[in-house]
Amino acid sequence: MKLPISWLKDFIDLDGLSVEDVARKLTLAGMEVDEIHYVGLAMPDYSKGEKHEFKTTGISWQPDKLVVAEIREVMPHPNADRLTLCDLYDGTEQHTVLTGAPNIFHLKGIGKLEKPLKVAWAREGTTLYDGHAEGLVLTTLKRTKIRGVESYSMVCSEKELGISEEHDGIILLADDAPTGMSLVDYMGDAVLDISILPNMARNANVIGLARELSAMTGRPLKKPTIQYATSGESIEGKISIEITNPEMNPRFVLGLIRNVEIKPSPYQIQRRLRLAGVRPINNIVDATNYAMIELGEPLHAFDYDVLTQRAGGKNVKIITRTAADGEKLTTLDGNTRTLTASNVLVCDEKGSLSLAGVMGGAESEVAPTSVNILLEGAAWNFINIRRTAKQHNLPSEASFRFSRGVHPALAEMGVRRGLQLMAEWSGGAVAPGLVDNYPLPPKDVxxxxxxxxxxxxxxxxxxxxxxxxxxxxxxxxxxxxxxxxxxxxxxxxxxxxxxxxxxxxxxxxxxxxxxxxRIPETRISDPLPPQIGNPVHEWEEHLRDLLVSLGIQEVVTYRMTSPEREGRLVRFDEYTRIANPITPERTILRRSLVASVLEIAEKNARAESLSLFEIGPVFEPRKGELPNEPRKLAIVMTGRRLASAWDVKDSPAMDFFDLKGRIELMLAGLRFTDVSYAPTALSAVEGPSYLHPGKAAEVKVNGQVVGVFGELHPLVKEKYEVGDKPVLVADFDLDALRTAGPAYGIVPVPEFPPVFEDIAVIVDESVPAARVEALIKQTGGRSVSAVSLFDVYRDEKIGAGKKSLAYNLTYQSDKTMTDAEAAAIRNKIVKRLAQEVDAKLRS
Amino acid sequence: MQDKLNAIEKAALESLESVKDQAALDAWRVAHVGRSSPLMQVFSELGKLSKEERPVVGQAANKVKVALEAALAERTEAVKAAALAKSLEEEQLDVTLPGRTVNVGRLHPSTQQLRRVLDILADMGFQVYTSPEVESDEINFQMLNFPPHHPAREMQDSFYVEAGDRGDNPILMRTHTSPGQIRAMREFVAMNPSDPPAIRIALPGMCFRYEQVTTRSEMQFNQVEGLVVGKGITFADLKGTIADFARRMFGQDVRTRFRASYFPFTEPSAEVDVECFVCGGKGCQVCKNSGWLEIMGCGMVHPVVLQNGGYDPKVYSGFAWGMGPERQLLLRYKINDIRYFWGNDMRFLSQF
Known part of the structure; x- marks a missing residue:
């Protein structure tokens, strides 16, 4: 809602309050001012570092340079047919002013004017907008010669003063504008652009805002007195109103004004309407808009003679009803609209006249030739109007208000104010009486x-x-x-x-x-509620910290994707689908978190080394119900182990074991001790088929599968632009991982020194390293406190199909262990390995 | 004999002067105080001397030996010092070369900001409560006092989920974290239906709005909401709690301002502005010269919402407020493109 300050002043005294004071008070009370647009009034001075709280635009009029003046005669220019010279009086002196304004051209050469023209006149040195420039360009008036005639001042158009884009002619002020008065004092203004909250529809008008300011400042609200003379035949009994659905149309009021002269509204009215964002049309239409902006009640004017004609000379009967499906109406914007049964129409006995509360019809609209005007003020169901305006894409000042709710009491007040303004501006005579059908007054709350x-x-x-x-x-x-x-x-x-x-x-x-x-700030005195915490959230945060400490970067991605995007990695039969996707790229909710993180790896493919993780939900559809939202962890790693630097050249590419190492450390950080890894079985659908069959593992904690990881299958990798290095991915089910029990207690730090020894054994390729390690641990029992594989070796001497595994063993006892004791344990281990996996000690 | 000893000493000391390194020192030692050196020769031949001469020569030879050993020690120190000085001079690094890096992991900036918010709230007694990202219209809107077709719904355009005909209760992506209020209240009521416990929770999570993704708007964003319900909770408590929070979040001297506003699920409602923490309220680009930054929405929990949650609004009251971690980051780090957050470009992420 655009509120000109001058209009506000009609209803409340603002002396002593600056424009910013008013804007601040409204803003704090919930009527947020988005922008102050100055149209004449003094703007805050930026150059002096003055603090200003609002976005500010517009122009100030220099009080000593822009004044109300009068043109007494319009004379021809000696050397230019299209220019005129005006004999202008500024209240003290006479000036000759050059203009090409077409709207006074017809007065050229007719001699001294009977009634001087009041104009906005700018002296030499005035800064204003260049009327001929594209957009708003400031310029300063300088003394010059135009076609041999000296020019130093100017009569202004609206564009030059920043009132509107209008530059077709000069402003012609009201006859009573006081000559010599500073223009800013006469009509300097500022417009507040105010956001109206859904519960403040009552304030989408000048009086509503004045009322709020009155409450905030304690200054009285100057309510308008709506009075006008009536004459001629009363309309009561002449016109009838039938409301078929009071829920949709709780009230309908009509008034009549006869013998209007359709012409432009007084200049000040046009100016206010323009500042409020409404285009002036003529005095009748302007009166409906003016009353609407002032009071908040949208009005509609009909050409009464058209209605009488349609009624065949009989009494006019207005009927409001819902439209028939497929019914058509040509609205006054010239469009023929196909209606549905939820739309409400204002009709007469012959047919539809207008789309209720949204837009008038073309046939009965006010024309330049209209003489008698029937004025409608009504109340409508706000939800219905909102839907209709949306359905026909017809946002308007009227539908804006009606779709937020206008009190039916305003229907009568609006019609009376409209008739009053029409009478003032058109010379018409208001007919006595109103026709008022009010079947459903709102409850007095x-x-x-x-x-x-x-x-x-x-x-x-x-x-x-x-x-x-x-x-x-x-x-x-x-x-x-x-x-x-x-x-x-x-x-x-x-x-x-x-x-x-x-x-x-x-x-x-x-x-x-x-x-x-003025309300104080206090601390809650209510006792602290039971503290139950959120273990799931806390555990996930701990996991995030662990992953970060392992050098993995967290990412957060979109929940929405498409089956095609995700399908590069894995496809599912069912998805949670978005009914109104905003782009074909995002039509479903993701089912694979790994696919989301892979896309990020792809976007960052130019990075030499990438380690990424995300923790978040995937969405498993359930028919007609909310989807399940299981929590997942996805890790993606690719590129070099170390980024290149002046002393790091050709660092090797990360492989399966880089990822596995991180996973081991992560699980250790979660204090799991019973962790095992096994080659994973491939499944065609909904399984980890996107992994390399020989470089994929499932992870079990306490015997339960909690996740899978491995190298991306070469055929899958082809579908991603991620460079030539292997891509490692991991997918963990966090609900399974979280509910696995961590180890209790710690392993005490030994008091006696350990004995270290290396052994290397040769086994068949088919024997997994984990099996060898398990046998060593099993056989060594408590005496072997650590086993670490430090070398895997193959060559001809060992033999084809064989490998050598070298382990570093740590012997530990609850006393100082001798070499002989250590040797005994070693022999036991070697013997066991020979028995179980046919291992040979490598000398 | 004395002359011979003098000559030995002189020759040895002269030769020592040209000794510059450890190898030469060792060679000198062998040559001049070693077993077969001329000096040792003198000692070994002492037996051939007369009884009278023996002690005199012995003493004299010993004196030379002491002198030579002292000279050797001194020379050794000097050679070491010279060697150290030389090595120190040679081992000059180019200290402007970059240091060796390690692979660093970081939390996503949104997670970092969520944690800042939740940590402060935890100190104030607010516990984390999470709820689903996909919700029913009933919980996301209707229970929060947004009736179907209410104009307030225009403030929150939604993504709907295909779920067959569910009438007025379709399934949608939650538009805010507030549906968690209803879920939390119902859970708390279930703990003790006859006398429901007080509530003080923080509701973090991802929310969704039907909006084109541009530099200034996102279809997905985090929100954190605070909810307090109890038997004596006032609007003054709301102001005090939020002012406390804002001071912890934005600085001890930061002032807050409450502007009347409208949310269907709170009444009275307010927008909270904090004094611009970039310019301190003087006016700058970030606060668009207003000196204030709009940072959250808040209000007293609407009686209908309390009722829907199972709390009697005649006995209980409460307040709630919501804020956006990403918006806070935009302001805090002068980020001019909101798409950076879910873009996850390492060149963005590595700055946090």
Whole structure:
């Protein structure tokens, strides 16, 4: 909503408040000012470092340079047919001013004007917008000669003053504009661009905002007096209204004005409308818009003679009803619209006239030739209007208001204000009476509120009297009975509910009226609730720390993907599908976290070394229900083990064991001791078939599978642009991992020195290293505290199909172990290995 | 004999002067105080001398030996010192060469910011509560006082999920973390239905809005919400708690400002501005010269929401507030493109 300050001043005295003061007060009370657009009034001075709180645009008019002046005669230019010379008087002196304005061209050479033209005149040295430039370009008036005539000043168009884009002619002010007055004093303005919250529809108008300011400042609201003379035949009984569905149309009011002269509205009215964002059309249409912006009630004007004609000269009957599916209506923007049964129409007995609350119809609209005007003010169901405006893509000032709720009481007030303005601006005569069909008045909402309730919910001490006063500023009718304030909702708002909701609604008004800034800051005195924590969250955070400490970077990716994107890695039969995807790239919720992280590796493919992880949900669809959201961990590693540097050349590519090492450390960090790895079986669907069959493992903790990892299958890897190095991926089920029991207790640090010894054994290729290690540990028992494989070796001497495994053993005892004791254990181990896996000791 | 000894000493000392390294020192030792050196020759021939001469020559020879050994020790020290000086001079590094790096893992900046927020809230007694990212319309909207077709829904355009005809209760991607309020309240009520316990929780998580992804808007973002429910919770408590939080989050001197606002699930509602922590309220680009940064929305829990959660609004009251970790990061690090967060470019991530 665009609010010109000058209009606001019609209803509240703003003396002593700057434009920014007004904007700040409105903003703090919930009517956020997004921008202040200055159109004449003095702007805050940026150059002096003055603090200004709002986005500011526009122009200030120099008070000593821009004044109201009068043109007394329009004379031809001696050397240019399209230019004129104006004899202009600025209140003290006479000037000759050059102009090419077409809207005074017709006065050229007719001699002294009977009635001088009041204009906005800029002296030499004035800074204003260049009327001929594209967009807004500031320029300063300089003395020059145009076709031999000296020029140093200018009569201004709206564009030059920053009022609008209009540059087709100069501004012609009202006849009573005081010559010599500084223009900024006469019509300097600033426009506040205000966001209207959904619950503040009542303030999408000038009076609503003035009322709020009145509550905040304690200054009185100057309510408009709506009075006009009537003449001619009353319309009561001449026109009838039939409402077929009061739920959709709770009220419909009509008034009539006869013998209007359609012409432009007075200049100040046009200027205000333009500043408020509405294009002036003519005095009748302008009156409907002006009343709407002022009061909040959208009005619609019909050409009464068209309606009478359609009625065949009989009494006009207005009918409101829902449209038939497929019914057509040509709206006044010239478009023929196909309607549905949820749309509401204003009709007469012959057919539809307008799309209720949204847009008028073409046939009955006000034309330059219209003489008698029927004015409609109505109340509509806000949800229905909202849907209709959306359905036909017709956002308008009217539908903006109606779709947020306009109180039916305003229908009558709006019609009366509209008729008053039409009478003032068009010379027409208002017919006595209104036709008013009001089948469904809103409930009078009454809420009881007590100081105790205010204290309980707001934390401030207010007496019943103080509460009543605060609400009174916002026109609530309050009566006090003992400790209870009975609050009646004023007839312009629909946002106050009943019961406990009503109490909250009214309390908000108490708080706003009192001022949020005056409410103290206190600490919660309520006792601390039971502390139950969130073990799942805490465990995941610990896991994140572990992974980070292992040099793996966390990423966070989109939950939405497409079967094609994810399908490069794995395909599923069912997905959770987005019904209204915003792009074909994101149509489903992901089922594979590894696929998401792989995409990030792909995006970062130019990096020499990548280690990435993500922890988050995947989405398993369930028919007609919320999907399951199991938590997963995905790791992706690829590239060199170390990034190249001045002393690091050709670091080897990471392989299966780089990833496995991280996984081992991660599981150790989670304090799992019973961990085992085994080649993983491939499954065609919903399994780890994307892994290299020989370089894939499943991980078991306490005998339960918790995840799989390995090198990406060469055929899968081809589908990703990730360079030539192997890509290692891991996929863990966090619910399984989290619920696996960690080890209890620690291994004590030994008191006696250990004995170290290396042994190398030759075994068949088919014997897994893990089997050898397990046998060593088993045989050595408590005496062997650590076994670490330090070499795997193959060559001809050992023999084809054989490998040598070299282990470093740590012997440990609860006393100092002798070499002989160590040798005994070693012999036992060697013997066992020979028996079980046909191992030969390598000399 | 004395002359011979003098000559031996003189020759040895002269020769020592040209000794520059350890090898020469060793050679000198052999040559001049070694077993077959001229000096040792003198000692070995002492037996051939007369009784009278023997001690005189012996003493004189011994004196030479002591002198030569002292000279050797001195020379040895000098050679060592020279060698050290030389090596120190030679071992000059180019200290401007880059250091050796290690593979570093980092938390995603959103996780880092979520932790900052949750850590502060934990200190204030707020426990983490998480809830699903896919929700029903009922929990995401209706229970939070957004009736079907209410204009307030326009504030939160949604992604819907295909789930067959569920009438007025479709399934959607949650638009905020607030549905967790309903789930949490119901869980707490179930603990003790006759006298539901007080609540103080933080609700972090990913939320989704039907929005084109641009430099300034995202379809997916994190939110953290605080929820307090109890028997004596006031709007003044809300202000105090948020002011405390803001001071911990943005600095002890930071002031907060509460502007009236509207959310269907709170009433009274407010937007919270903190004094711009970039310029200290003087006005800068980040705060668009206003001196204030809009940082969260808050309000007293709406009675309908309390009721839907199972708490009697006549007895209980509460407040809630929500904020966006990514928005906080945008402001804190002057990030001008919100797409960086889920873009996960290492050149962005490695800066945190």
């Amino acid at each position: 009454v809420v009881d509120i007590t100081p105790k309730e205010v204290k309980r919910l707001l934390g401030i001490d207010l007496s019943a009297k103080e509460i009543a006063e605060l609400l009174g500023h916002l026109e609530f009718e309050c009566s006090i009975h003992g400790e209870t304030v009975t609050v009646k909702t004023p007839p312009h708002r629909l946002d106050i509910g009943e019961g406990v909701v009503g109490v909250a609604d009214v309390l908000e008004e108490v708080a706003r009226s009192y001022g949020y800034d």
